[in-house]
């Protein structure tokens with residue numbers, strides 16, 4: 310069957326929060342040090358120590374949010390070690406046992422967000438911290454009162470409150486964040502969040518640690534006991550191609566069967582979101598609490614010869630496809646998802662950017678985020694697909710669409726690893742003209758390297774045909790095997 314994508318263009322739905330295109334940046338391997346922060350004295354062009362090539366690349370895809378400092382690192386991070394002069398050194402016990410000199414701390418993170426032009430999301434320490442430590446971090450960030458904590462901020466050069474809104478109370482507290490039972494964490498969450506005060510207009514969006522994958526009991530317990538005092542509950546889900554954490558499979562060497570298995574694993578995100586939302590809805594029928602998928606992406610074996618604790622992996626068209634199908638799922642749940650952050654931004658797991666010294670490579674995943682950027686804050690359009698199935702049972706085509714200011718964006722992926730697909734996109738209820746489009750394609754194993762950085766990059770779509778059809782518009786074009794495409798349309802009349 311020739312695939313058909315049906316878009317209900319006449320009935321715009323919920324707004325797609327731009328924050329579902331967020332990034333996660335942890336003190337892990339070369340994500341922060343080397344990837345983002347090189348220090349003021351570096352020969353790599355930087356502003357206040359932050360490398361400018363990376364900032365420019367992140368701005369180009371309109372990164373809307375960065376979550377920091379972890380991850381597992383968050384629950385052994387003591388924020389005072391990362392401010393002012395003479396910063397304390399520590400050993401990063403979670404990630405490679407390397408020395409952390411704390412030269413990148415609160416001020417540097419907020420400077421990064423200022424340069425990228427995005428929202429900060431700070432994840433604080435419950436596992437090895439204290440209520441007072443967390444409360445004072447919030448005060449340091451957001452208070453304008455004349456307290457000794459605020460004076461400390463003034464002394465460190467920041468007069469105005471930073472005004473951080475998104476604040477996480479612990480990370481993976483069922484695991485690296487303290488191995489807690491949900492009953493225990495729910496009580497701890499209630500206590501900690503009590504002292505995370507709102508200062509003036511700076512009102513916090515309080516985020517509780519949610520489940521791993523399909524841990525329905527964690528969600529049930531948190532919603533029942535603490536749902537009334539949170540704004541968001543997190544969900545973490547990683548796509549491990551082999552499903553075996555001990556041998557996750559190579560990032561670059563895999564066959565077609567593993568490609569399809571990877572997509573099948575990635576598409577599990579749909580069931581996880583539905584399952585957790587169904588539980589949340591029982592305790593929160595007014596749907597005040599958002600679900601936040603603030604860690605997601607592919608997790609492969611590290612690149613041979615690299616530090617196993619640094620989680621450095623290459624990124625292929627297979628990863629790009631995981632990104633596109635996952636972003637489609639997020640857009641279909643635009644009404645309930647508040648924030649999503651891919652793990653991680655630079656040099657770690659499913660990264661946007663890889664760096665080596667002063668060199669930088671944009672990954673296929675980076676390009677997908679670029680091709681989806683026009684969806685940010687647009688209104689979702691309901692989308693359906695008629696298509697054959699690929700091995701593993703998923704539909705050959707995944708798609709999502711949105712509209713803003715009379716401009717429609719349709720993004721779609723051909724998951725078939727071998728066959729091109731002649732696709733018809735039917736926009737019901739509007740006459741539209743095509744403004745342009747891009748396609749990203751390659752063999753599932755194709756990637757960008759420091760030697761060949763532009764092997765995988767978007768190209769413009771040739772030969773798309775637009776016709777009036779009933780009360781709508783039909784666009785037909787051919788999608789290569791293993792490809793992601795974006796169509797930009799203008800609504801007429």
Ligand code: AHR
Nearest residue numbers: 379380381382480481652
């Ligand atoms: O992203 C890497 C790690 O994965 C994070 O530190 C942790 O939260 C998760 O287990």
